[in-house]
Amino acid sequence: MGGELFPDRLAKRLGALSIVSRSGRLGHHKGTHRSRxxxxxxxxxxxxxxxxxxxxxxxxxxxxxxxxxxxxxxxxDEQEMRIHVLLDSTKSMGVDGKWDYARQLAIALGHIALKSGDTVSFSTWSDEQDYFYRRKGSMHRASLTKFVTSIDSPGSTDNFTDRALRHIPKAVTVLFIITDGLEETAKWEHFFRRLPGICGDIRILTIHSQPEEAPTYEGDVRLIDSESGAGVEVTMTRRAVQDYLATKVTHEAQLTALAGKFGIHLVRAEVADGVMETMTKKIRHAGWLR
Known part of the structure; x- marks a missing residue:
């Protein structure tokens, strides 16, 4: 992506949006959200x-x-919420514009929460280091943008679901997970089983790119796994593309069903929509924002 990742014009378009919580767990400090x-x-x-x-x-x-x-x-009583954004940094997130889009979503959610006086935390990791940010108050929106922008590429070769739990802080009101969701469903199920004990309001944004939705490869091609680096020779026929799309649809349906089983809310986010379309329409329509 050329230019600034999250320019001021995007921040201004967030307007008066605020995060809606279904959780009764709030922080101990004063904020702008009514508790029970x-x-x-x-x-x-x-x-x-x-x-x-x-x-x-x-x-x-x-x-x-x-x-x-x-x-x-x-x-x-008006209290703060504790909002955490967990970003999938596996290497599959680094293709087709998914990484820039995912970071934009993370920044947008953080800006909305900080503007409301909430405590915002953000985490992700690479093979070399962990990244963690926590601040409260609208004056920290620029520092959040700078922090997330500085993580310029996804660098984890581990499975996201294997490491994610250790990067979620305690006493979170709302947990946002931004991921492409490509790991096998058995791993997601194991991860989902443990999440409700950590947070009562969990929301997943699954990231999808146009090349994944409609592959344009033709003939004999060599496909490289972006995470393992392994290659495979494939002849891209119409039947092969149809089989791939059917497998993808099945995987996404299983992931959505698993999330629902554990009381986790899931929204499908497409790179082609852009961050503002996703925030002001899809996420707001889902009842996550008002």
Whole structure:
């Protein structure tokens, strides 16, 4: 990709979007999201009877005058969310524009969360090192962009599902996983079984490129596995392409079904759509943003 990975014009187009959480797990610090608890925001929630030890300043004296009983005003508690973005860095993510697109999605999600006053963390890895970022507050949007942009190519030769769990921090409200989902379904099932114990609101963005959707190879070609480096000689006939597409559709259907089985939400994201189309339409339509 030429030029800046996530220019200001993209950041501005995110507008007033915010992340919607279905999880009851929130952080301990003040933020902009209403929790199920009551607290000290300015938004009224309900009344309850006064009990010895309650703060007298919260008694509603107008209600007391009408009922001759003291009632306490309760207010909605506003707390931060803890948003984590986990990026698949296996080498298959480095073809057909998937890596740039995936990093753009990670930055966009991080910008939205930081702007809402949430704590944002991001992780991925290569064979040589681990990458981890954590900040809170809109003033850190530029540093998040710089951090993610600096990881210029995917460099992991391990299976994503084998290493992913150790890169997810504790007490996450919403977990976003960005991956092309190409590993065998048995590995995904093993990974999915353990995720609900880590986070109650898990969302997966599966990345797809046009060459994967509609291969244009013809004749005798040598295909190289982007992760293992192994090659195979193939004659690309119409039947071979049809068999490949059928296998791909079956794999994606199995992955979607597995995610649903474990209460994990999945959205299909296509490089050709671009990051803003994906964020403002697909992801918003899925109810992940508002």
């Amino acid at each position: 608890k009551t607290g000290s925001s300015l938004d009224f929630s309900d009344f309850r009877e006064y009990h010895p030890g309650d703060d007298l300043r919260h008694i509603d004296w107008n209600v007391y005058a009408r009922t001759d009983k003291p009632f306490i005003k309760q207010f909605l």
